[in-house]
Amino acid sequence: MRRDWPDILGGLALAAIGAAAAGWALVHYDAGSLRQMGPGAFPLVLGAMLAVIGLVVALPALGRAGDAPAVEPWAAVAVLASILVFGLGLRPLGLVVASFAGVVVATLPAPRRGWVWRICLAVVVTALTVLIFRAGLQMSLPLWPRGV
């Protein structure tokens, strides 16, 4: 039997986050009293609630059958890498290079082979980006790599 892993793992992860948040609030922030709630009271209660609800989600799922979700690790890695390449490259490399690289990385997991369409798409999106954000909205962004 396949277990209901989404609920088990998701519930346990949330319970852990809740417990950690409540513990941190208990140690570091003043909970105050009912009359004068301190900064720690609300997060403490929320963390404890999340810990309990996480277990409520996870424990019944232990004995339940479930279907595994379709995970797309390759798509996730490429999309996140594309954002990081663009974000971290924006200031040192400039808008043109960062957009081009970001688009090419993003297209890697797409369900179609070949490089021609990727390059064409990257050129078009880069042009649009420069037109909309630099020329249109007049955001102050470097266009080209520093020193060029």
Add this chain to the structure above:
Amino acid sequence: MGTWEGLLTGLSFALQPGVLVYCVLGVVLGTFVGVLPGIGAMAAISLLLPITYYISAEAALIMLAGVYYGAQYGGAVASILMRLPGTPQSAVTALDGYPMARSGRAGPALFAAMASSFAGSVIGIVVLVLMAGWLSRVAVAFGAADYAAMMVLGLVAASTIGSARPAKGFAMIVLGMLLGCIGTDVNSGVMRYTFGQTELLDGVNLVALAMGLFGVAEVIGNVRDPERQSVAERIGLRQMTPTRDDLRRMAFPTLRGGALGSFFGTLPGTGSTLSSFLSYAMERRVARRPERFGEGAIEGVSGPEAANNSAAITAFVPTLTLGIPGDPIMALMLGALVIHGVQPGPMMLDARPEMFWGLVASFGIGNLLLLILNLPLIGIWVALLRIPFRWLYPAILIFICLGVYSVRGLTYDIVAVAAIGLGGYLLALARFSPALLLLGFVLGPLIETNLRRALLISRGDPMVFLERPISAAFVAAIAGLLVLSAVQAVRRRRATTIPPR
């Protein structure tokens, strides 16, 4: 300001060319994203949030609202032609719209969706105008305890009503509220969960959160989307003309759907998705031949479409008059207003008449535009359905990055979007609702402030929540909802447990 006077003020405001442009932009963009499966209204609105910094608060609200109801029209097109609901509300429309399209009646189905949506929004506007003035007078009597109780009611309603797993909804709301705690505590100045990062002093950036959860996570989930095939190759005005029988069948479902939607839209936490499901259920119940439903009954398209559009409009009632967003999209709108320094509440009708009445007028103008534009433009939307997602999503990612960067000019925020996007994707895999997380995130700090204030006033006596009649009514409703959902959970477990042989 009287109602007629207000409406006239609003009309003259919304018809200014500078404002009208944003209304048109909003509805066209909304239809666009509604048609394209893979990006919902949430993603579109979060994508547009940064742009709203450059325009006035009134124009921003009108544009974002246009995206919201425009997406409902677009969602209907994708649901009917391809059984691919771009928005959850339009999932119901696919139930009978798609069978109609399969049997060669895509045109009348699209006509029914558009005409009923328009009629539903007119009903919604009327209710909004009648309710808002009354509610903002009532709202003046609201104290801190009442606000806190009402917001908790909204959250409980949003996570329990119509949900198969209320516990998972609660978990998201609490997680969102915890995220809302990050940053400087307003009362004491203590920095909570910032871990020494100055970028977090003002809390988690709403734009980064919304874009990560909805933009990035949705893109990841759709990247490997296969190429799609539409059932209707060519649809023009002529194909859309309904028969007399269609019109007769549409009339009452539209009126009933509009009335139902405008009622449920005003309640916090329920909103347009529930309304369209309820309307479908109601039409099937009152139908003379309920067996036609699911096989192409035009009533099953008209009722839900009228309901979700009227609910989308009346959902603005609690948001604008109480400052309490009923659904996650309203939470984003509220966020946009707060960014502009506008705090919606009972005073808004008097303090910002252009904003309130301008918005009301723009609903009318925008919906009329949608009706007029969409009849001839339907061919374009149908063609749009054939654009492969791989051409779109790289651009969406770059726009997300630049959008969030434009808010504060910090690379930190782009990296945060990637991290939040990963979290959002994991949540989607485990089938947790990111929309409820966002609702908790926006409402959490408001609840904390009002809770602390209420307890301070009552000198620490929690009975204050039961002594005030308004608050007591909300607390009773919360208790009722919790009991109801617990009973349902037990029943469902009994029903699904197969007895051993």
